[in-house]
Amino acid sequence: MKITDAKVFVGGPKKNYVTLKIITDQGVYGLGDATLNNRETLPAKYLQDFLIPNLIGMDPRNSEDIWQFLYRGAYFRGGPIAMAAYGAIDMALWDIKGKLANMPLYQLFGGKSRDGAMVYAHATGADLEDLMDSIAQYVEEGYKAIRVQCGIPGMPTASYAVPEKKGSAQNYITDYTGIRPKVEIWDTDKYMRYMPGALAEIRDRFGPDVHILHDVHHRLLPREAAEFAKAVEPVRLFWMEDPTPAENQDALRLIRQHSTTPIAIGEVFNSIWDCNKLIENELIDFIRLAATYAGGITPLKRIVDLAGLHNVRTGFHGAPSHSPISMAAQHHLNAWAPNFGVQEYLVLGTPECDALFPSEHRMENGMVYVSDAPGLGVDFDEAEAARYTYAPGSHPVVRLEDGTMWNY
Ligand code: GCO
Ligand code: MG
Numbered sequence: 083m084k085i086t087d088a089k090v091f092v093g094g095p096k097k098n099y100v101t102l103k104i105i106t107d108q109g110v111y112g113l114g115d116a117t118l119n120n121r122e123t124l125p126a127k128y129l130q131d132f133l134i135p136n137l138i139g140m141d142p143r144n145s146e147d148i149w150q151f152l153y154r155g156a157y158f159r160g161g162p163i164a165m166a167a168y169g170a171i172d173m174a175l176w177d178i179k180g181k182l183a184n185m186p187l188y189q190l191f192g193g194k195s196r197d198g199a200m201v202y203a204h205a206t207g208a209d210l211e212d213l214m215d216s217i218a219q220y221v222e223e224g225y226k227a228i229r230v231q232c233g234i235p236g237m238p239t240a241s242y243a244v245p246e247k248k249g250s251a252q253n254y255i256t257d258y259t260g261i262r263p264k265v266e267i268w269d270t271d272k273y274m275r276y277m278p279g280a281l282a283e284i285r286d287r288f289g290p291d292v293h294i295l296h297d298v299h300h301r302l303l304p305r306e307a308a309e310f311a312k313a314v315e316p317v318r319l320f321w322m323e324d325p326t327p328a329e330n331q332d333a334l335r336l337i338r339q340h341s342t343t344p345i346a347i348g349e350v351f352n353s354i355w356d357c358n359k360l361i362e363n364e365l366i367d368f369i370r371l372a373a374t375y376a377g378g379i380t381p382l383k384r385i386v387d388l389a390g391l392h393n394v395r396t397g398f399h400g401a402p403s404h405s406p407i408s409m410a411a412q413h414h415l416n417a418w419a420p421n422f423g424v425q426e427y428l429v430l431g432t433p434e435c436d437a438l439f440p441s442e443h444r445m446e447n448g449m450v451y452v453s454d455a456p457g458l459g460v461d462f463d464e465a466e467a468a469r470y471t472y473a474p475g476s477h478p479v480v481r482l483e484d485g486t487m488w489n490y
Contacts, residue, residue: 083108085142088134088174090116090126091462093470095434096258098122099405101462102129102170104178106142112177113462114170115374115411118162119403120256120476125166133167143182145175149380165352165377172378173411173458180457187414187459188452191383198449199416201400201427202227202295202320208240208248209233210280214287215249224447227293227320227424230284234276238267238483242299242490256403258475266478268301268488278313285317293320293424295346300324300489301480304333311341320424321346321368321397327489331357334365346370349399352377354385361385361392368397368423372404373411386419395423402428406439410453410460413443417452425450438466 087105092098100122102114116125133152140148152168153159180187188194203220205228207213213232220228231243240246243255257264277296284294296319302310307325314322323346325337337345348370351357360366369389376382386396396419398412409427416422427450441460442453453459480488 083141083143085137085140088129088137090129090134091464091467092122092126092472093467094405094438095432095470097402097405098472098475100126100166100170101405101407101467102174103462104137104142104171104174106178110178110181112142112174112181113407113458113460114172114174114177114378115405115408116166116170117374117403117405117408118166119401121163123472124163125170128163128167129170133171137171142175142178145172145179146380148172148175149378153377160353160355162350162352162375166374169374169376169378169408172380173373173407176379176411177457184456186452186454186456187379187411188417191414191418194417194452195420196417196422198446198451199413199422199425200226201425201445201448201450202229202293203448204229204231204243204428206230206243206245207232208245208250209235210283212245212248213280214284217284217288217292221288221292226448227295229295229297229323229426230281231297232280234269234272236272237269239265241266241268241273242301243297255477256475257477258473261474261476263476264478266480266490267483268480269483270302270306273301274306274310278310278317281314281317281319290318295320295323297323298325300327302326304336308337308340311337311343311345315341315343319343323347323370324349328357328360331359331363331365334360335363338365344368346397349375349401351375354381354388357385358388361389361394364392364394366394368395370397370399372399372408373415374404374408375399379411379415382415386415386421390419390421395421396425397423398425400426400428406435406441406443406460407458407462410441410443410458413450413452414458416450438463
């Protein structure tokens with residue numbers, strides 16, 4: 083069996099999805115997602131110029147060897163652009179394998195460990211009252227887990243994932259007016275003084291059962307993160323996400339030594355080498371890589387297994403930048419993983435998105451039910467795809483009030 087061709091498409095409804103289609107000599111094709119948010123053309127170019135010409139003629143069933151060929155063979159290993167491109171290839175090869183076996187992928191991993199996988203939604207508000215309305219709406223819709231972000235009084239601009247105006251619920255961050263980013267101004271002191279109290283009010287209002295998550299989005303230093311984690315302990319967060327940049331994996335010790343608030347990290351990681359110490363030293367509770375940026379199902383599954391040895395559960399990234407193809411890869415991993423925690427999932431279910439990526443994965447009452455179709459269980463309509471083109475966009479950058487660059 084041989085790969086005979088592969089095509090890359092960039093575009094989608096209000097998103098620049100990068101979709102790979104690998105075609106074989108036996109009429110079976112596989113789909114992959116290489117969407118690297120706000121840098122979408124780069125994995126697409128890497129696929130077109132270097133990777134696809136190498137794939138032609140290979141046996142698509144050897145997905146492990148092909149992954150090793152891509153990763154080791156590049157000599158310059160890893161990085162988000164390359165790993166997103168490998169991720170798309172790996173997903174497509176697993177899709178082909180599932181179709182050949184006539185089985186949904188979760189069966190090839192070891193079958194289902196649960197019926198449905200809990201997801202979390204994003205509630206957001208220009209201020210706390212606005213956020214409370216947004217949370218109430220998700221509770222009403224049956225969500226069991228909700229991430230909460232709100233504007234901070236006195237902050238010079240809206241901060242991460244928070245709308246500028248009340249009631250706009252416009253939390254998403256990519257601005258498609260061009261590649262030059264807007265600037266958010268950040269003030270750690272104002273955040274530290276306000277946010278723990280706001281989280282406590284949310285817990286009081288919604289009671290003990292709803293899982294509350296909060297994304298600090300890399301804004302704190304390790305000592306500040308430790309103070310924050312300690313202050314919010316009574317709220318019993320499901321998790322505190324990205325409290326501090328984790329490039330220095332040892333920095334997480336400080337937070338751990340001072341608090342029992344669960345920590346979720348990993349959405350910007352590309353490899354097991356970015357998180358192995360965090361996992362082995364049990365410095366985190368949830369691992370957040372995505373099938374795309376981690377380089378596909380093959381390496382992500384290895385990370386899930388390592389995490390399982392150390393009581394770390396999964397909480398894969400699922401921002402709207404991921405297409406339904408990589409989300410499907412994650413639905414299958416979530417159905418199988420013995421150490422599943424939660425899945426971030428923002429309902430993309432617009433008629434346009436469903437028409438571009440038809441599938442039978444189902445979302446109900448805050449749970450995802452994986453499809454039983456062979457492979458990934460999601461298709462791609464090329465005629466629909468022809469309606470879309472690439473639209474340059476950027477998420478903001480962050481500066482302190484004196485102009486110093488900070489972490490987005
Ligand atoms: C999340 C993330 C996203 C990122 C975005 C960047 O938890 O979902 O923090 O909102 O900001 O994916 O491209
Ligand atoms: Mg995040």
